[in-house]
Amino acid sequence: MNAFTSKLSPSITGMIRLxxxxxxxNFHKYDPNASANSRQALVxxxxxxxxxxxxxxxxIFYPAMQEVxxxxxxxxxxxxxHDEVRNLIGQLRSMAPDDASYTSTFMQLMRSVIHHVADEETVLLPEAERLLADRLSELGAAMTKRRLQLAAPHAGELALDTVRTMPASSMLLAAGALLAGGYLVKRSRGRHVRPTL
Ligand SMILES: [Fe+2]
Ligand SMILES: [Fe+2]
Structure with missing residues (x-):
């Protein structure tokens, strides 16, 4: 990514807030009474x-903050x-969604994250906007680049989780869209196939 593209990039603080x-x-979408499958997909x-x-x-962000x-x-x-968050994630992954403490562990994760996010949004992000004002876009560009690398191996998993968390009605719509997509691909491929004699 060149310097010009970096300057046009959204700021790192905006990305973190997003x-x-x-x-x-997604925390607010968790329904303790939903099926085990859809709760696990959301988690x-x-x-x-x-x-x-x-x-x-x-x-990217903390090392830049450490400098200033x-x-x-x-x-x-x-x-x-973050270590505490990773620890709770590890516990959730080792549990089945119908485990008695699955929901309470997820609620504990929610409490830790909300507390951490509040500190970042009320202290660290405003400090970054004051002390790193001329680097926010450059750091945002670096974050986008790294995000793509980290998310790429999980693309299929993310799509599957999204479908598993959908209510049945929108799942039918999504399935319909997928089938329509397949049909269009076949049609467009068909146009390039030469008729056999
Ligand atoms: Fe954080
Ligand atoms: Fe954060």
Whole structure:
């Protein structure tokens, strides 16, 4: 990515806020009475999004903050808080969704993340916008590049989780769209096939 593209990139702080918004919105979709399959799909999706987000912050955002705000109390406890999140993710992955403590462990993850996100949004992000003002787009570009690398091996998994969390009615619509897509691909391929004699 060249310097010009980097300058046009959205800021790293905007991207971090957007990630937080997505994860919090998914937390609110968790229904303890939903089927084990759809609860697990939502939890898997949230866990993967959190893993990628925390890794991006640790590789790109926190080191940049360390250069300008070392000693910041919130910055100092950020990685230990990520460790706590990773620990809860590990516990959830080792449980079946019908395990008695599956929902309460997910709620604990929700509490830890909400507390951590509040600290980032009220302390670290405003500090970054003050102290790293001229680097926000360049860091945003670096984050986008790394995000693509980290998400690529999980593309199929993410698509599957999205379908598993859908209510049956939208699943039918999605299935219809997939079938229609397959039909169109076949038709367009058909046009290039030479008639056999
Ligand atoms: Fe974080
Ligand atoms: Fe964050």
């Amino acid at each position: 990630d937080h918004t997505h994860v919090l919105a 898997d999706m949230v866990c993967l999004a959190l893993e990628i987000h925390t890794q991006l912050e640790e590789e 705000a070392s000693g910041n109390e919130v910055l100092n406890k950020s990685v230990p808080e």
